[in-house]
Amino acid sequence: MTASGILIAASQLGSLLGVESSGFTLVERFITLVPNLDTFNVATLLIGGGTLLFLIAMRRYGKATLIRMGLPSTLADLIAKAGPVFAVVITTLVTWHWQLADRGVDVVGQILGVTCV
Incomplete structure (x- = not known):
């Protein structure tokens, strides 16, 4: 580094x-x-740390894991590269479900009434 x-x-x-x-x-x-x-803020740390771990895991192991699960190499590569998109969707849904904006988690904005981190 x-x-x-x-x-x-x-x-x-x-x-x-x-x-x-x-x-x-x-x-x-x-x-x-x-x-x-x-x-x-514990919730912010959990969201940020969890997302960081998810992104590292997807980059390092995503494609190989998806291939071992039986997906074709091209599709596995596409899904693994879409890891950041999945991270945004998942954190958005988690933030909305548990109303984390009301618990001190800074959010970027709203998408169709759903708060986004």
Whole structure:
């Protein structure tokens, strides 16, 4: 991983935890993140962490797993590459079903009355 990759990942920690974080360097990010850790949002962490794990699993194992399940290689590849779309649909439905916007989870907007993360 490169230094810029580490900085980009660190810049997303605040969003993943549901707390404020700012700054241009890794040190600035952590200095603004640490005092806010006591206010992190569990639902935001579960949604973000779960989505991240899902995307990593789809990228690493998705196609091979779908092929082992009997799908043709082309279809398995297409479904595995559509992992981010599935992640958006699933998190949107989870957020709507459990009304997570009312529980402090930041959402992007609404699609046909359904709140999207």
